[in-house]
Amino acid sequence: MSDHRGSFYARDRDWHPPAYTPDYKTSVLRAPKQALLSLDNTISEMTGPVFGHDMLGPRDDDLITNWSKTGDAIGQRIVVHGRVLDENGRGLPGVLLEVWQANAGGRYRHHKETYHAALDPNFGGCGRCITAADGSYRFRTVKPGAYPWPNRVNDWRPAHIHFSVFGHAFAQRLVTQMYFEGDPMIWQCPIVGTIPDKRGVEQLIAALDRRNTTHMDALAYEFDIVLRGRRATLFENRMEGT
Template identity: 60%
Template sequence: MRDEFFQRDRRMHPPAFTPDYKTTVARSPRQPLLSVENSLSEITGPTFGHGALGALDHDLIKNHAIDGDPVGERIIVHGRVTDQAGRPVPNALVEVWQANAGGRYRHVKDGYLAPVDPNFGGCGRCLSDADGYYNFRTIKPGAYPFRNYSNSWRMAHIHFSIFGAGLAQRLITQMYFEGDPLRDQDPIAQTIPDAAALDRLMAPLDLNAAVPLDCLAYRFDIVLRGRRQTLFENKLEGS
C-alpha cells in the first residue's frame, strides 16, 4: 500500500522572496506556481544502473587527479537515503559538486581569487545500495565570499542532487558541516525560517567512519519525504 504524502509545511521552507538574499528579489515568482503532470516516459525512465558509473566516480580525491592528490582536508561523506518510514531507497543516484579547499569552483565564471586546484574536479556520483547506503571521498570545501552585501560569505557546503527512478524525479539540496562558525551569518542558509530544518542540513562528525591517519568522516542522511524530510531547494509541491 502506498503511503500518503504529507502536506508541505511552509513554515519550515524558505519563502521564494527573501530580500536579505538579494538575487531572490529578481528571481522569485510573483504568480502562483503551476503543477505540470509528468508524461509516462518521464515517470518510468531512464533508469540508472551500476554499469553507468565509473570506478572512481565516488572518489573526488582521485577522479580528477593529474599529478598528485588535491590540496586540503581529506574527508568521507556517507549516509542513507530513506523514505519517511525509515525504509531504504536503493539505487538512488546521488550526485555531488563543490568548491575546492580554497573555496573556488572549477567553473569558468568563478572569479574568486583562490586558485583552481589542478588535481580536483569537484564533482562525483554514486548509487545507493540495497540498504539505501551511499558514500564518497572528497576534500572538505572552503568558505567563499559572494556579491550579496559588502561582506557576505557562504559557509562550507556540498551540493547534492538525488535522482529516483528517472530524470524527472530529481531533488537538490546542500550539506553543511557541524559547528561551522558562519552558520548564523550565511544569507542563503538564513532564508530557512525553521532552525530545526537547518539542523538537518548540518552533517555531524562521525569518527566511527573515519579512516585513522587518513580521513575524517561526516554523516549526512537524506529523508525524501515526511515530516522529518531533508530540506530540498527545488521541491515545489507537497512533500
C-alpha cells in the same frame, strides 16, 4: 508494504524557504509574481528513470583522485556517508547522487568563477555515487573552503557540498547543500537564513562521525537525505494502509 505506484505526500511549504527572500538578493528576481499552486501528481511524476551501477566510472565516488593529473587533491581529506530515505523512513536503493563543491581554498573549477583563490590542478570538484540496497551511500573528498559572494557587503558562504539527488520519480528530484557541524558561518549565511525553521537548518548539517573515520587518512561526516515518500495504499481489510 505500500503500493510503489502511490502518489507522493504534498510538499510542506512551511518547512521550505518562502519564494520571496529579499536578504538573498538573487532570489528577488526569481520569485514568482503570483501565489504558488499545489498540483496533483502526474503519471510522469509517479514514475521515473531507473539508474544502474554500470553508469558509474571506477573513481566517480573519489573526488580526491578522479581528477588527478600529478597527484591527489590538496586539502583535509574526508569521507561523507549516510542514507537516502523517504518520509516513511525507508531506505531507497538505486538512487543516483551527484555532488559538486569548491576546492580546499574555496574556489570552483568553473569558467565564470570570480574568486581568485588558487585552483588545485588535481581537483575537479565533482563526483557521483548510487545508493546500496539499504539506501546507504559513501564518497571521499576534501573539505571545501568558504568563499565570498556578492550578495551584500562582506557576505561569505560557509563550507558546503552540493547534492543533486535523483530518486525513483520526478517528484523525488532534490537539489540541496550539506554543511559541516561546528561551522559558525552557517548561521551568518543569508541563504541559510531563508529557512524558517531552525530544525530545517539542522537537517542540512552533517555530523562529525568519529566511528567511521579512515585510519590515518580521512575524517568522516554523516549526512542523511530525506526524499518525499509515497502515501500508503488503502486495502479493504486494512483501512490504515500498508
